[in-house]
Amino acid sequence: MLSPNQLESDFQRLTVxxxxxxxxxxxxxxxxxxxxxxKMIEGFGAVPxxxxxxxxxxxxxxxxxxxxxxxxxxxxxxxxxxxxSRNPYAVRPETDLPTLIHVLxxxxxxxxxxxxxxxxxxxxxxxxxxLRAYLNARGGTTV
Numbered sequence: 001m002l003s004p005n006q007l008e009s010d011f012q013r014l015t016v017x018x019x020x021x022x023x024x025x026x027x028x029x030x031x032x033x034x035x036x037x038x039k040m041i042e043g044f045g046a047v048p049x050x051x052x053x054x055x056x057x058x059x060x061x062x063x064x065x066x067x068x069x070x071x072x073x074x075x076x077x078x079x080x081x082x083x084x085s086r087n088p089y090a091v092r093p094e095t096d097l098p099t100l101i102h103v104l105x106x107x108x109x110x111x112x113x114x115x116x117x118x119x120x121x122x123x124x125x126x127x128x129x130x131l132r133a134y135l136n137a138r139g140g141t142t143v
Contacts, residue, residue, distance in 0.1 A: 011137040016100055017093030019133045020114045020123035026050050029057065029081035033068055036060050037075055048088075048113045048121050049080045055119040058084030090115045093122065097130055104130075 025039040026048045036047045040062055049058040064083045068075060090113040091100060104112065104127060111126035 011134055012096065012098055014097045014133055014137070015093060016091050016095045016097070016114055016123075016125050019097070019129040020093065020125040021129065022123045024048065024113075024121065024124045026054075026121060027060075027080055028052075029079065029084070031080045032076055033060070033065055033078040033080065033083060034075035036080060037065055040065070044111060044124060044126070046111060047080075048124070049084050050121055054121055056088065056090055056113050056115050056121050058086045059088040059113065060084045088113060090119075091125065092116070097133065100125065101130060 025043045027036055027039065027050070029049055029051075031049075039047050046059050046061040048056055049060060051057050058080065060080050060083055064085070065075065068078050068083055089103070089107060089109065091103070093114055093116070100112070103109070111124050113121055114123040114125055116122050
């Protein structure tokens with residue numbers, strides 16, 4: 001078992017790249033909202049929207065789709081570009097976890113896309129990834 005100081009030190013050295021999920025479902029601006037909803041059911045509660053070069057241009061969340069439904073609109077008639085949040089907050093893989101924790105808490109985000117130096121999507125990191133990393137650093141069991 002690690003000492004508390006050793007645990008804190010090991011955990012603090014981790015980066016987004018160490019804990020991010022790389023299997024991410026994404027879509028394009030013309031993707032219909034019902035397709036995005038299907039992707040959310042199978043994966044994360046938000047879908048990154050990419051251009052032809054795989055650069056992140058937006059994100060559509062469950063919240064965005066609920067707003068469409070609240071307006072009485074049909075998801076099959078709405079495309080990602082009309083409901084996405086443009087230029088979403090994203091992090092780089094070299095971002096350390098303490099910085100990520102601060103950003104997620106300050107912005108009340110659940111997850112953030114991870115992009116490379118060219119803005120291309122390479123993963124997603126969520127609050128639960130941080131908690132999993134913490135448990136793993138202390139030698140705890142994760143599900």
